Amino acid sequence: MHYISLQISPLTPPRPRPRLGDTTTSRCHSLPPEKLEIYKSLEPWVAHSILPLLKPTDKSWQPSDFLPNSSQPSDQFAAEVQNLRDLSANLPDDYLVVLVGNMITEDALPTYETYINTFDGVRDETGASASPWATWTRAWTAEEKRHGDLLRTYLYLSGRVDMLMIERTVQNLIASGMDPKTEKNPYMGFVYTSFQERATFVSHGNTARLAKENGDPLLARICGIIASDEKRHENAYIKIVEKLLEVDTTTAMLAIADMMRKRITMPAYLMNDGQDTSLFSHYSAVAQRLGVYTAGDYADILEFLVGRWKLEGLEGLTDEGRCAQEYVCGLAQRIRKLQERSHERARKIKPLSQKFSWIFNKKIIL
Numbered sequence: 061m062h063y064i065s066l067q068i069s070p071l072t073p074p075r076p077r078p079r080l081g082d083t084t085t086s087r088c089h090s091l092p093p094e095k096l097e098i099y100k101s102l103e104p105w106v107a108h109s110i111l112p113l114l115k116p117t118d119k120s121w122q123p124s125d126f127l128p129n130s131s132q133p134s135d136q137f138a139a140e141v142q143n144l145r146d147l148s149a150n151l152p153d154d155y156l157v158v159l160v161g162n163m164i165t166e167d168a169l170p171t172y173e174t175y176i177n178t179f180d181g182v183r184d185e186t187g188a189s190a191s192p193w194a195t196w197t198r199a200w201t202a203e204e205k206r207h208g209d210l211l212r213t214y215l216y217l218s219g220r221v222d223m224l225m226i227e228r229t230v231q232n233l234i235a236s237g238m239d240p241k242t243e244k245n246p247y248m249g250f251v252y253t254s255f256q257e258r259a260t261f262v263s264h265g266n267t268a269r270l271a272k273e274n275g276d277p278l279l280a281r282i283c284g285i286i287a288s289d290e291k292r293h294e295n296a297y298i299k300i301v302e303k304l305l306e307v308d309t310t311t312a313m314l315a316i317a318d319m320m321r322k323r324i325t326m327p328a329y330l331m332n333d334g335q336d337t338s339l340f341s342h343y344s345a346v347a348q349r350l351g352v353y354t355a356g357d358y359a360d361i362l363e364f365l366v367g368r369w370k371l372e373g374l375e376g377l378t379d380e381g382r383c384a385q386e387y388v389c390g391l392a393q394r395i396r397k398l399q400e401r402s403h404e405r406a407r408k409i410k411p412l413s414q415k416f417s418w419i420f421n422k423k424i425i426l
């Protein structure tokens with residue numbers, strides 16, 4: 061099978077990349093201080109329009125809703141565990157690699173809360189700030205926490221994977237962190253989170269579909285419920301960017317273009333099990349081959365966001381903003397062309413295979 065890395069070329073045009081705000085500010089703080097007021101003024105809107113997208117705890121699913129109940133008598137608990145193991149027995153090894161990669165990505169949640177708290181104007185200044193922005197971030201984190209917990213426990217009980225190597229990968233990943241080059245800038249940051257939440261929605265949705273096809277309806281429900289959370293979160297971040305486009309059109313448009321020029325890197329791109337130095341690209345290649353998350357999905361997400369944010373019809377942009385608009389609106393098509401060419405090349409290359417420590421060093425075709 062062919063190998064198509066998700067890290068495809070950035071399609072960077074020769075013209076200089078537009079910068080947000082004052083070019084003398086550090087790349088680490090590209091939000092001009094006067095723009096902080098915009099985020100302050102949006103607080104009532106966040107409280108009314110974004111916080112209701114969260115689910116109260118007593119209405120939220122919990123991992124224990126999907127897992128064997130350990131408070132039952134031992135034989136009943138053992139029977140439920142056996143049922144889970146029987147269902148997971150037929151999952152193919154390549155599918156498990158992708159499921160583990162997704163689980164590890166979810167389990168590095170501390171990195172993502174830290175990351176969102178880098179954004180100027182919206183970060184949680186105290187750790188328990190009453191600001192609606194901070195309230196959202198903490199509650200979002202609390203909802204997300206269930207994803208890694210549920211997938212991890214399922215995988216542990218299945219007996220199909222090497223938990224020690226998975227746990228080492230998680231520890232290394234959290235220690236490495238991530239830097240999607242959003243410069244502490246909330247315009248760029250919310251573009252990144254919009255894209256990412258949709259990417260995880262697509263990915264968990266596809267692992268749900270494949271679990272069902274492989275005869276594991278329990279795992280299909282698990283991945284499906286996680287995908288539905290991602291969809292709700294995607295909706296929140298998309299609405300935030302939509303609002304930014306309304307109140308500060310050119311800056312928001314430039315931020316979208318800037319992030320797309322840099323390419324949206326996956327949050328777990330620094331994953332490392334201490335053995336495979338290209339672990340993330342190998343996991344991505346298997347995800348691509350199984351159709352869980354592909355270069356085509358990347359283009360689809362971009363196209364979806366362009367439509368959802370009505371970028372083609374944006375008015376009132378500066379010249380620089382119009383340039384950014386033109387670049388972003390034509391990008392999905394250019395990615396697809398590039399993808400076709402890389403498919404052509406890949407067809408001529410012999411299939412590669414790779415050992416994955418997560419599944420006891422079994423070899424998987426990339």
Ligand SMILES: [Fe+2]
Binds near residue numbers: 290
């Ligand atoms: Fe998640």
Ligand SMILES: [Fe+2]
Binds near residue numbers: 256257260290293
């Ligand atoms: Fe998420």
